Amino acid sequence: MNLQETFQKFSADKHVHHFGDFYEQFLGPRKDSVRRLLEIGVAFGNSLRAWQDYFPNARIFGIDHAPEKCFFEGRITCFVGNQDHRESLREAHAAVGGDLDVVIDDGGHRINQQVKTLAEFFPSVVPGGVFIIEDLHASFSPDYGLLADGSNSIYKMLTTFQEKGTFAHGCLEPSDVEYLQEHVLSCHIFSRRTGHGKAGRGKGKAMSLAAVLIKKGVPNV
Numbered sequence: 001m002n003l004q005e006t007f008q009k010f011s012a013d014k015h016v017h018h019f020g021d022f023y024e025q026f027l028g029p030r031k032d033s034v035r036r037l038l039e040i041g042v043a044f045g046n047s048l049r050a051w052q053d054y055f056p057n058a059r060i061f062g063i064d065h066a067p068e069k070c071f072f073e074g075r076i077t078c079f080v081g082n083q084d085h086r087e088s089l090r091e092a093h094a095a096v097g098g099d100l101d102v103v104i105d106d107g108g109h110r111i112n113q114q115v116k117t118l119a120e121f122f123p124s125v126v127p128g129g130v131f132i133i134e135d136l137h138a139s140f141s142p143d144y145g146l147l148a149d150g151s152n153s154i155y156k157m158l159t160t161f162q163e164k165g166t167f168a169h170g171c172l173e174p175s176d177v178e179y180l181q182e183h184v185l186s187c188h189i190f191s192r193r194t195g196h197g198k199a200g201r202g203k204g205k206a207m208s209l210a211a212v213l214i215k216k217g218v219p220n221v
């Protein structure tokens with residue numbers, strides 16, 4: 001079963017966004033080699049269960065700020081952590097540990113949360129590993145922290161990296177910038193109009209937008 005079908009089997013919202021179709025090229029070749037996967041944003045656990053099904057040899061970790069969302073089941077272990085605060089992410093990170101083959105940010109979707117989460121967890125991605133940021137469309141809305149001049153857009157940060165190979169954002173420490181510039185190999189952005197989701201809000205069809213960042217190094221496939 002491919003990833004898109006697996007998301008559908010577990011009623012994971014990622015299926016509606018067609019994220020499985022996009023991720024397959026990056027994750028399919030790693031199906032058996034992925035040992036440790038982390039997703040930030042647990043909700044009802046649908047995507048964690050889908051990952052558990054898709055990666056037969058992986059331990060699956062979830063982080064959510066809501067303790068009631070956190071659960072333990074099969075190879076799945078969840079921890080409490082809040083993307084608003086780097087210190088809270090640091091504590092959850094310590095509980096999860098390092099050597100992460102795949103990290104997915106599907107949490108609060110606010111710009112500052114997405115940037116802090118990237119800065120905190122990218123160093124723990126294994127060489128050649130994958131870091132995914134979902135629902136970037138949220139970053140186009142002041143509701144999710146976009147400044148009036150658009151200068152803090154994470155989409156802008158990622159497309160600037162694609163064009164110039166540099167990272168800059170107010171939520172990144174100089175050491176984060178240095179690390180990302182030195183270790184991000186490539187950034188791939190998926191964009192699709194889906195006709196689904198809250199982002200539509202009467203303004204026409206919604207956008208599905210996600211980024212896949214690949215770390216430099218030889219992947220363990």
Ligand SMILES: C[S@@+](CC[C@H](N)C(=O)[O-])C[C@H]1O[C@@H](n2cnc3c(N)ncnc32)[C@H](O)[C@@H]1O
Nearest residue numbers: 041042043046047064065082083084106107108
């Ligand atoms: C879109 S849902 C996750 C869906 C899940 N990944 C799936 O595909 O089935 C977002 C989750 O992020 C969590 N969340 C919201 N704000 C957060 C924050 N500041 N820190 C950590 N988690 C947060 C919510 O509690 C919610 O469970």
